[in-house]
Amino acid sequence: MEKLGKPKANRLVFLTSPFQGHINPMLQLATILHSKGFSITIVHLQFNSPNPSNHPQFTFKPITDNLSESKVLQGDILGTVKALNKNCQVPFELYMKQMTEKEDSDDRISCIVYDGLMYFAHTVANNLKLPGIIVRTSAAAGIFNFTVFPHPHQQGYISLLDSMAEEFSTELQSLKLKELHASIKTEYPPDAVLELRAIITSAIKDSSAIIINTMSYLEREALTKIQDIFNASIFPVGPFHKLAPTVSNSLLQEDRSCISWLDKQAPKSVLYVSFGSIVSMTEDELLEVAWGLANSELPFLWVLRPGLVRGSDLLEPLPEIFKKRVEERGCIVEWAPQQDLLAHSAVGGFWTHCGWNSTLESICEGVPMLCRPFFGDQFLNVRYVCHLWRVGLELEELEREKIVKAIRKLMVDGEGEEVRQRAVEFKEKAKLCQIEGGSSYCSLNDLAEHISSY
Structure with a gap:
């Protein structure tokens, strides 16, 4: 009205x-x-x-x-x-x-x-x-x-x-x-x-x-x-x-309990993982992602929405052995308030499909990205993020050993620290655009x- x-x-x-x-x-x-x-x-x-x-x-x-x-x-x-x-x-x-x-x-x-x-x-x-x-x-x-x-x-x-x-x-x-x-x-x-x-x-x-x-x-x-x-x-x-x-204009119910989980984590220690609202993958790819996260030995918050696995509307169950392996340092939700998560002090990296909304949201919060595109303009966005702006690293294959290496490079290694510093610089530039x-x-x-x- x-x-x-x-x-x-x-x-x-x-x-x-x-x-x-x-x-x-x-x-x-x-x-x-x-x-x-x-x-x-x-x-x-x-x-x-x-x-x-x-x-x-x-x-x-x-x-x-x-x-x-x-x-x-x-x-x-x-x-x-x-x-x-x-x-x-x-x-x-x-x-x-x-x-x-x-x-x-x-x-x-x-x-x-x-x-x-x-x-x-x-x-x-x-x-x-x-x-x-x-x-x-x-x-x-x-x-x-x-x-x-x-x-x-x-x-x-x-x-x-x-x-x-x-x-x-x-x-x-x-x-x-x-x-x-x-x-x-x-x-x-x-x-x-x-x-x-x-x-x-x-x-x-x-x-x-x-x-x-x-x-x-x-x-x-x-x-x-x-x-x-x-x-x-x-x-x-x-x-x-x-x-x-x-x-919030989310079509899915946001699980805000993950914010209280983040509150207990060390600054910049958590890898936030989300592949957006329409990306899908095979069950084998899902398992490679899961074991890559587990074997990285780093804390993570993973958005595992219904329909992420191709051909299934239901949330695919993960192996019990995986759940036991990560129960102390992993938080898995079906959907999350992404902008709030990226602004949280505990989030130190964002593993993303590189959709444009996610890319902008990450830039505005100074969060470096691990990029794995799936279709369409996501491939173009990765070129921007990883090759021109250099505020992210590209993951070319969903294979658990390569995933572990990429995660640790972003979150722990010296190369990741350089990417993180550039991400903070881009955040400051984004602020200047808005004032x-x-x-x-x-x-x-x-x-x-x-x-x-x-």
Whole structure:
């Protein structure tokens, strides 16, 4: 509900996608823009819908998605994204038409702000003659990579990268985009992946503005190159989670008992382990992770969520011998309040899949990372973390002896101490972005003025 007695601001309609790693940053961005005086309507799907009680200042509207929950649980991300864009356009456009018919001059719709995976929203915005602002919840370099490689067989795209290669400075050279693109394997047909990338790239090109959850000092060259390619204004307004009040939008129940366990541990002694909300692995891989943690002889806090093991919705039981081995120095929970854990003084390292949200959260708390990517832009993020920023170490294989070696290198050895010092430096730089006069602070003000001009 809107506060009584307060003049209504221009209304922003946010369209979210149903993935945990996308819901959080979209609601954080909505909170940030609400603090700038905008009224907010959150349009969301019935599947994985956010909890409206966490945000009483917003209006929430569910729309029909006709999505099979089993399809999502099976990990078919590409099929899910395509189904969402096919199923949701009509109900979303119908709702938007109803809103525009009812609006008055004190509460007009300013624009549609949509998750980049929900690219159909751009068509709806065009049909209703409304500005459409796309939000990228991943790294800026991911947009640049999409643009260079929407279809590797299409004339001009590889040559674009080759012709620009000499202009690349340390940042983009370190990412080795061409090599990275060729090395990433996917379970989906290549043509289907490339078609989706091309569609998303088209939506980015045609958007009225692009909001990116990043900081200028992290991706200075990538942001410059993107602005050279696109006509739309680009606003690096990150990190969203630090610019918005902390409200949990977790789809899973957080087990906060692990915080009291951390309180009993020595400073910087615990390795926090979490592979995000949608990564899956085989049972053999899970056991390699488990014995790697056990054999490291170091304390750890492991998020072992239901569904982490491929093909199973249930928490896979670990061997009793493992449980006895680690009962004094291991804490295992199904889900955890990650931001609070990373800020805890006992956490000295983060073993992560390198999703962008986790990467930003770790940087903002100065926690060095052990990186093992699984799919998609996680491989790009690892290049940033380990090769350019050097605030983490890469683990290339889930094999227990290599896991032990990597954990001890990060948490105990001299190389890990160097990584830790750089992580602390990056934390301080992140703070400077957020304060008055900082790059994200200024970009946010520019964004609010840009939206107000519609």
